[in-house]
Amino acid sequence: MTSPGNLRRSVIQLYKELQYMGREYPAGADFFQTRCKAAFLKNRHETDPEKIQMLIDRGRFVQKEIEALYSLRKYRAMKQRYYDQDEMDLHSKKIENFVKQL
Amino acid sequence: MSGLRVLVGCKRVIDYAVKIRVRPDSLGVVTDGVKHSMIPFDENAIEEAVRMKQKKIVKEIVVASCGPAQSQETIRTALAMGADRGIHVEVPAGTDANLQPLAVAKIFSKLVEKEKPDLVILGKQAIDDDANQTTQLLAGILDWPQGTMASVVAAKDGNLTITREIDGGLEDISVSLPAVISADLRLNEPRYATLPNIMKAKKKKIEKLNPEGLGVDISPRLKILNVVDPPVRQAGDKVPDVTTLMEKLAEKGHL
Numbered sequence: 001m002t003s004p005g006n007l008r009r010s011v012i013q014l015y016k017e018l019q020y021m022g023r024e025y026p027a028g029a030d031f032f033q034t035r036c037k038a039a040f041l042k043n044r045h046e047t048d049p050e051k052i053q054m055l056i057d058r059g060r061f062v063q064k065e066i067e068a069l070y071s072l073r074k075y076r077a078m079k080q081r082y083y084d085q086d087e088m089d090l091h092s093k094k095i096e097n098f099v100k101q102l
Numbered sequence: 103m104s105g106l107r108v109l110v111g112c113k114r115v116i117d118y119a120v121k122i123r124v125r126p127d128s129l130g131v132v133t134d135g136v137k138h139s140m141i142p143f144d145e146n147a148i149e150e151a152v153r154m155k156q157k158k159i160v161k162e163i164v165v166a167s168c169g170p171a172q173s174q175e176t177i178r179t180a181l182a183m184g185a186d187r188g189i190h191v192e193v194p195a196g197t198d199a200n201l202q203p204l205a206v207a208k209i210f211s212k213l214v215e216k217e218k219p220d221l222v223i224l225g226k227q228a229i230d231d232d233a234n235q236t237t238q239l240l241a242g243i244l245d246w247p248q249g250t251m252a253s254v255v256a257a258k259d260g261n262l263t264i265t266r267e268i269d270g271g272l273e274d275i276s277v278s279l280p281a282v283i284s285a286d287l288r289l290n291e292p293r294y295a296t297l298p299n300i301m302k303a304k305k306k307k308i309e310k311l312n313p314e315g316l317g318v319d320i321s322p323r324l325k326i327l328n329v330v331d332p333p334v335r336q337a338g339d340k341v342p343d344v345t346t347l348m349e350k351l352a353e354k355g356h357l
Contacts, residue, residue, distance in 0.1 A: 013298075020297040026119070067294045077118055078142050078287050094272050099254065 007052050014059045015040055021066050026073065105161040106279070108151045109219035110185065111210060112144035112167050114176040115230040128329050130199055131230075140176045143225030145183075145292035147285035150255060151223055152184035152293070159257045162186050164217055168206050170195035174308060181303035182295035188308035189213060193320065203231075205313070205320035207239035212316040214244060221262075222282045226251055237284035247277040253288040 015036070022032035046052050116122065117137040125132055154160040165180040166189040167173045177188040191209050193201050214222065227234035234250075241248035249255070249264035253272070256263045266273045267286050295303075313320045341347045351357050 017297045020300075021294075024119075070294065071291060074118060074142055075287065075291075082287070 004049075007049060007056070010056050011040070011052070014056055014063070018059065018063060018066075021063065021070075024070060025066075026069075104158050106154070106159060106220040107162045107164065107217065108154065108160050109210070109213060109217055109222045110144075110147050110151045110163060110165045110180065111206075111222070111224040111236070112140050112148065112165060112176055112180050113225070113228055114138050114167065114169050114173045115141050115228055118142060118229055124329055124331055129326055130329055133199075138172065138176075140179055141225050141227075141229050142292075143227060143229075143285055143287065144180075145225075146287060146289045147223040147225050147283075148180045148183050148185060149290045149292040150283075150285055153290060154255075154257065155184065160221075164189060164219065166191065166210070166213055168198075168201060168209050168313075169193055170198045177308055178300060178303050179295045181306045181308075182299040183293055185306075187306055189217075189311060190308050191311045191313060191316070193313065197320075200322040201320055202322050202324060203233045203235035204239055204323060205318065206236050207243055208318045209313060209316060209320070210236070210240050211243045212318060214240075220279050222246075222280075224282070224284050226284045226286050234284075237282055241282040244280075244282065246280050246282050248282045248284075249275060249277050250284040251286045252283050253286045255283065255289065 018036050019033055022036055023029045025032035043052075043055055046055065115138060116131070116133060117139040120137050123132045124130075148163075148165065151160060151163045155163055163185040164187055165177055165185040167177050167180075168191040169176075170193060172195075173192075174188075174190055177190055181188055191213075210222065210224075222240065224237045224240070226237070237248060237250050240246075249262065249266060251266045251268060252264045253267045254263075254265035260279050262277050262279065262281060262283070264275050264277060264283065266275060267288065339350065341350060348357070
């Protein structure tokens with residue numbers, strides 16, 4: 001799995017996915033995409049397969065973090081626009097209890 | 103209980119994070135060149151269908167959207183999240199702004215006749231018109247029970263137990279299938295449609311239909327007279343002490 005060809009493919013796949021996600025970045029697509037490219041270019045001369053895999057794993061971690069960012073941002077915006085804060089707290093407790101029973 | 107077919111509706115609207123600008127003619131908002139995406143509540147709807155499929159309650163998820171050609175992107179996102187196939191009911195660009203909930207409900211009732219789902223899940227409300235009507239209208243047209251504002255849905259023996267978020271609390275109801283549900287924000291956490299999933303979704307089928315072919319008259323029943331920005335917030339007054347505060351309040355008639 002850590003043959004150079006596979007690693008190269010993994011890196012390129014990761015890059016494409018991060019660039020795709022970067023389109024929605026709150027500070028701007030450009031902001032994210034230029035920094036993402038720079039980050040990948042900085043490591044392009046790395047040859048140690050273990051090190052490369054570690055960098056890929058870090059990239060995947062960043063991808064998850066961004067997914068969480070987007071998800072939370074959207075949730076908070078909807079919550080603020082459509083729901084009364086006091087009612088939300090009430091619902092929170094009740095839903096938690098209901099789900100525990102299931 | 104297994105092997106249900108679910109029909110999920112979604113709509114392409116101006117992205118929730120975009121700053122809305124009113125058109126110069128005050129009859130709508132600027133949509134040209136503006137980022138569009140799926141309504142967050144519709145994402146909850148699709149996510150719920152996908153989770154039910156993962157639990158083997160649902161066998162097939164059909165996602166449908168009514169709108170211009172670009173609605174196909176929204177359908178692809180739904181397919182990337184896990185829907186099996188899509189239906190695009192195409193409405194010419196320009197007239198889609200006049201596509202109102204009643205027309206959409208009628209279109210969906212025809213889709214129900216065609217696809218014969220056991221369950222229809224829609225998003226609670228669109229974030230552009232905030233109508234919150236399509237689910238209710240559709241349930242009425244079909245004469246099916248409805249569970250709107252659903253924040254918990256549990257399936258058992260041909261029935262669904264739904265917890266609804268209503269003013270002042272939560273309401274638990276039980277509905278028999280077939281039924282129509284509208285998804286609320288807290289129903290689930292929608293998954294992100296990653297690039298690999300979007301690519302895989304390109305292989306899934308999207309059927310193209312139009313309102314005329316379904317025999318639905320989509321002419322609007324409501325006419326938009328005027329669209330304006332909310333009033334600009336006035337700056338407040340700072341007062342040096344309590345006495346002045348009381349005076350000002352009395353002046354304005356608040357005491």
